[in-house]
Amino acid sequence: MPRGLVAYRSTYQYPPEYKSTCQPAATFELDWIMTPTRTRQYRYPELGSHQNLVLEEVGLKPPKGNEVLVKTRAVSLQFRDLSIGNGHYPARCLPDLVPCSDMAGEVIAVGEDVKKWRIGDRVCANFFLDKLNDVQTPETDESALGGTTQGVLTEYRTFPAHSLVTIPQHLSYEEAATLPCAALTAYNALLCGYTPLKAGDTVLIQGTGGVSIFALQFAVASGATVIAISSSDEKLKVATALGAAHVINYCATPDWDREAVRLTGGVGVDRVIEVAGNATLARSIASVKLGGSIDIIGLVGGPNDSGPVDIVLPAVMRSLKFRGLYVGSVPQFHDMNKLISANPKTTRPIIDRVFPFEQAKEAFAYLASQAHVGKVVVRVF
Known part of the structure; x- marks a missing residue:
């Protein structure tokens, strides 16, 4: 077995459109799904500048019963990420923080209690992992990615199944990564006030x-x-x-x-x-x-x-x-994606520049220059 991979037993459900005379069952067990046991991530040993980011390899646990393991394909950067990195953000942040809140990726394993998601699904995580309605509470605030909860500038991450939304079909991973904070904030401001x-x-x-x-x-x-x-x-x-x-x-x-x-x-x-x-x-x-x-x-x-x-x-x-207003909820994310899917040309995300994962610091510096129009994205895979 390759280094950093582990055999993980998971239930896979066929897509509804799949038909096969030799496989009548709707689900089957995959005995040898190869899931990673290691991930590369960026972390702040101390805040003060995005130049303090270090790239490291750490262990990765398999998903719990209600969790989903996602392979991060792309991450977009926010002004908030700069503010946190500079130590100027007006809210508490975790020590040894993995930064960034906005990602798009691919489901590679699901916990035994997860029914909604299948391996291969394309997903984004909501900015607030636990904001399942429009009521803001101290508990939902504590679930903010890249601040009070470890962020997404990592190759692999587990998420609560309830925090994920499906990416609109016409969007790339890079485009979808721009949605969780910037797009949802704009949608909330205009259409949920x-x-x-x-x-x-x-x-x-x-x-x-x-x-x-x-x-x-x-x-x-x-x-x-x-x-x-x-x-x-x-x-x-x-x-x-x-x-x-x-x-x-x-x-x-x-x-x-x-x-x-x-x-x-x-x-x-x-x-x-x-x-x-x-x-x-x-x-x-x-x-x-x-x-x-x-x-x-x-x-x-x-x-x-x-x-x-x-x-x-x-x-x-x-x-x-x-x-x-402070970003938005999972239901608002679902509603926003309907608007995006109904208006694919008008609402297509504008990406100024995409950086490779190894150049994340350069991506932060470019965002800080304010030379961009639209979004700055880091491609992970």
């Missing part, structure tokens, strides 16, 4: 990073009008190609909030996808219409040099709705 987005609404989207690009795509697929802002004319060309009706370079037009109001005939936008946080929140408030919504999903802009932003007065006097 106080008032779900509808055709004819106007949405202002900040930037052209992962969440922002998905928000643009989902808004266009929903029939909304998108105003996109960025500091780069080249990036705004991409936004226009993806369906943005209006684009604003906020370096050339610092008062982008006034321009957004002008573009809406003096009314203001229906909602803002706020990714920069305090640095832009005042202008987001100024750009939104009476009774409009601001979905706060990030703080990539850093602190506001002008001081704290007052949201109480505009919230009351202008009837604004502020919603903070």
Whole structure:
């Protein structure tokens, strides 16, 4: 038997479309499934920089009764991953952390109690392993991959069966790896809030990073009008190609909030996808219409040099709705994949660059440069 592999007894269920006169049973036992006993993974001996990542080989246990062993095919990177690596993330993280939350892979073994998944299934894991509904609790927060739970920048990993979702058929592993955080956050913001987005609404989207690009795509697929802002004319060309009706370079037009109001005939936008946080929140408030919504999903802009932003007065006097959100649930992931499958061209993930597994540090550095449009991905296998 090859080094690092073990014979593992597993139950395999034929796909529904499979027909055979010589195999009438729906399932059979595979006595010699070769599953790995070792995995290569990246780990932080200490936080402070992504340069602290070390690549190591460690032991790998077989899946428990309710677990699924997945071969990681691709991992996508988030701003959160940079923040955690730099030691600036505003939440507790595990020591000796294996980073990253977003993966796509192939099922290679299932526990004896698992009924839903079969060997060969293509899956993603939800960002929160245990968020099975839309209620956020301390327990669901503790199941966040790449933070309070060990992450996915590894060749193989076991997951609870309930945390997995099926990858849309038309997507590659690299494309699917971009869905669990960036795409689901954008979907939750637009379609699961106080008032779900509808055709004819106007949405202002900040930037052209992962969440922002998905928000643009989902808004266009929903029939909304998108105003996109960025500091780069080249990036705004991409936004226009993806369906943005209006684009604003906020370096050339610092008062982008006034321009957004002008573009809406003096009314203001229906909602803002706020990714920069305090640095832009005042202008987001100024750009939104009476009774409009601001979905706060990030703080990539850093602190506001002008001081704290007052949201109480505009919230009351202008009837604004502020919603903070933290990725999403497994059911939302399933629903989002239906939207993606129904709109394959409009919603196809935009990948800027793919790095091999051995160059994960370079992938982190490229993400930190902010030169990308869309997502940065690490191909594992």
